[in-house]
Amino acid sequence: MTDLSPQHESRGAVSVEELARALPDSALVTDADVLASLGHDExxxxxxxxxxxxxxATSADEVSRAxxxxxxxxIPVVPRGAGTGLSGGANAVDGCLVLDLSRMDAIVEIDAENMVAVVQPGVVNDDLKAAVAAHGLWYPPDPASAPWSTIGxxxxxxxxxxxxLKYGVTRDYVLGLEAVVGGPGGGYGTRLRFGRRTTKGVAGYDLTGLFVGAEGTLGVVTEVTLRLRPARRDAPRTVVGAFDDLVAAGRAVAAVTARGLVPAALxxxxxxxxxxxxxxxxxGIEPSAEALLLASIDTPGASGDEDASAVAAAFRDCGAVWAEQSTDPVEAEALFEARRLAYPALERLGPVLTEDLCVPRSLVPAMLARTEEIGRRHDVRIATIAHAGDGNLHPLLITPPGDDAARAAAQAAFEELLTAAVEMGGTVTGEHGVGLLKRRGMQRELPLGVRAMQKAVKDALDPLGVFNPGKVIGDDPDLGDATSRARASA
Known part of the structure; x- marks a missing residue:
C-alpha cells in the first residue's frame, strides 16, 4: 500500500476552519465531490x-499567502494544473491543500522582437501556440494533451x-521562471525569479532547469518565460508506412536514425x-496493417521532398507493405489526430495503465519485441503508441473493468517493462514524470548515490516537506541507510 500521508513534521490534525482563518481573503473549496475530482490526475x-x-488561485500573491x-x-501543498498527468504527480495526499493553478491563465507578454513569451502556469499549450502564431512565431513542445494541458x-x-524529436522538449524552451519557494530562499511563501530572458546565460547554478521536471516538489511555479521560434513557412509533408509486424516498424525507426534523417515527428x-x-x-481511417509509422517532414523546399522520399525508402527497405508520401492534407491530419486521440480512445475500453519508457533509438525494435513477449506471458493486452523517432514508447496495458486478476497481471507486466527499459540503457519515464507510478522504477534506474543527492536537494529547498510530498523521491527505503552512512563517515 502506498503511503500518501504527509512526509513532514505535522502539528497534528488541522481543521478547515483553521486554514480559512489563516487565509481570510481566499475562497477555499471544501465540497467532497469537488475535492475528489481535483484530487487526482488521469x-x-x-x-x-x-x-x-x-x-x-488567481494570482501569485494568493499562492504565496497560501x-x-x-x-x-x-499542511502539505499539492499543485495541479489541468489534471492531464499520467503518473499521479498531481494526486492529493491526506490532509493537503490542493492548489489549482488553472485560473492563472494570462499570457503576460509576447515579445516578438526577441522571440520570448511570458505566461502564467494555467495557460493551455494550444492557446499559447495560437497566440504566438499571430505574431509569426511558434512554440514547439506539443504533448498529445496540448489542447487541454497547461504550461505549468x-x-x-x-x-x-x-x-x-527535432525541436526538443519543454526544458529547451524555458528561459526563466518565477516560483513560490521555501527553505533557504527566504522562507515559505517567498517569490523568487530564476533564469533570464537572454539567449545565453550561465550565472550560477541552473535553478531554472532544476525546477523543470521537478513535479512541484521544490516549489510552486507561478510564471514562465519561454523561448519561441519563427513559424514554419512550408506545410509539413507526411509520410505513412504500413507494416504487418510491429517489430518491423521498429526496425524502420532505427533505419531512419541510422541514415541521418531527422523528421519533425516520427x-x-x-x-x-x-x-x-x-x-x-x-x-475515416481503415486499419489494414498491424502498425503504422507517421513521419512529418518540415525541411523547406526541394530538400523536403528528398527527405520525404528517403524516409519512405527506409520504411520500404525494412519491410513496409507500402510507404508513400500523403498527397491529401485532410488524410494526413486525420492520421496525426488519431495519434493524439489514441489514449482517450483506449480509456473507453477499460482501465488503462500507461507506460512512458524510453530506450536508445537503435533498440526500439528490441523493446517492441520485449513488450509483445511480456504481454503474452502475463496474458495482458498491450496496445502501443510511441514517439518512436526518439525511442519514447507508450505501451498501454488494458484490463476489463472489475477484473482484479487482470489488474494484478497488468501491474506485474508494467514493472517488467520498466525493468526491461533500464536493462537496455533507457529510462522509466521520458515525459510523463515519476509521480507515484514510477517511483520503484526510478529506484531501479538511478544509483543510490544519485537518489541520495536528489533527496538532499529536496530536503535543502523544502526542509518542512510541504511541496507535493511523497512524489518522485518519496518512499525510497534505501535512502535512510545511505544518509546514516554518509553522516557516520563525515
Whole structure:
C-alpha cells in the first residue's frame, strides 16, 4: 500500500476552519465531490489521498499567502494544473491543500522582437501556440494533451510531444521562471525569479532547469518565460508506412536514425489503437496493417521532398507493405489526430495503465519485441503508441473493468517493462514524470548515490516537506541507510 500521508513534521490534525482563518481573503473549496475530482490526475491506477481543501488561485500573491499559511500550519501543498498527468504527480495526499493553478491563465507578454513569451502556469499549450502564431512565431513542445494541458503542468513534467524529436522538449524552451519557494530562499511563501530572458546565460547554478521536471516538489511555479521560434513557412509533408509486424516498424525507426534523417515527428500506432480511435471518432481511417509509422517532414523546399522520399525508402527497405508520401492534407491530419486521440480512445475500453519508457533509438525494435513477449506471458493486452523517432514508447496495458486478476497481471507486466527499459540503457519515464507510478522504477534506474543527492536537494529547498510530498523521491527505503552512512563517515 502506498503511503500518501504527509512526509513532514505535522502539528497534528488541522481543521478547515483553521486554514480559512489563516487565509481570510481566499475562497477555499471544501465540497467532497469537488475535492475528489481535483484530487487526482488521469493516472487511474495511482492512489490518491483525501485533501483537506482546495484553492483555485488567481494570482501569485494568493499562492504565496497560501504556501506561507500551509507551512505554518503543517499542511502539505499539492499543485495541479489541468489534471492531464499520467503518473499521479498531481494526486492529493491526506490532509493537503490542493492548489489549482488553472485560473492563472494570462499570457503576460509576447515579445516578438526577441522571440520570448511570458505566461502564467494555467495557460493551455494550444492557446499559447495560437497566440504566438499571430505574431509569426511558434512554440514547439506539443504533448498529445496540448489542447487541454497547461504550461505549468508541461513544465512540471518536462513534457515533450510529437515534435520533440527535432525541436526538443519543454526544458529547451524555458528561459526563466518565477516560483513560490521555501527553505533557504527566504522562507515559505517567498517569490523568487530564476533564469533570464537572454539567449545565453550561465550565472550560477541552473535553478531554472532544476525546477523543470521537478513535479512541484521544490516549489510552486507561478510564471514562465519561454523561448519561441519563427513559424514554419512550408506545410509539413507526411509520410505513412504500413507494416504487418510491429517489430518491423521498429526496425524502420532505427533505419531512419541510422541514415541521418531527422523528421519533425516520427510516430507509431498499432492496429488496436487505430481501431479504437476509428470506432470512437469515425475519422475515416481503415486499419489494414498491424502498425503504422507517421513521419512529418518540415525541411523547406526541394530538400523536403528528398527527405520525404528517403524516409519512405527506409520504411520500404525494412519491410513496409507500402510507404508513400500523403498527397491529401485532410488524410494526413486525420492520421496525426488519431495519434493524439489514441489514449482517450483506449480509456473507453477499460482501465488503462500507461507506460512512458524510453530506450536508445537503435533498440526500439528490441523493446517492441520485449513488450509483445511480456504481454503474452502475463496474458495482458498491450496496445502501443510511441514517439518512436526518439525511442519514447507508450505501451498501454488494458484490463476489463472489475477484473482484479487482470489488474494484478497488468501491474506485474508494467514493472517488467520498466525493468526491461533500464536493462537496455533507457529510462522509466521520458515525459510523463515519476509521480507515484514510477517511483520503484526510478529506484531501479538511478544509483543510490544519485537518489541520495536528489533527496538532499529536496530536503535543502523544502526542509518542512510541504511541496507535493511523497512524489518522485518519496518512499525510497534505501535512502535512510545511505544518509546514516554518509553522516557516520563525515
Amino acid at each position: 493516472a487511474e491506477w495511482a492512489p490518491a489521498g483525501k485533501a483537506l481543501a482546495a484553492l483555485r 504556501v506561507a499559511a500551509c507551512a505554518d500550519l503543517g 503542468g508541461n513544465v512540471a513534467t518536462n513534457a515533450g510531444g510529437l515534435c520533440c 510516430e507509431l500506432l498499432d492496429r488496436f489503437c487505430l481501431e479504437a480511435v476509428e470506432e470512437w471518432k469515425h475519422l
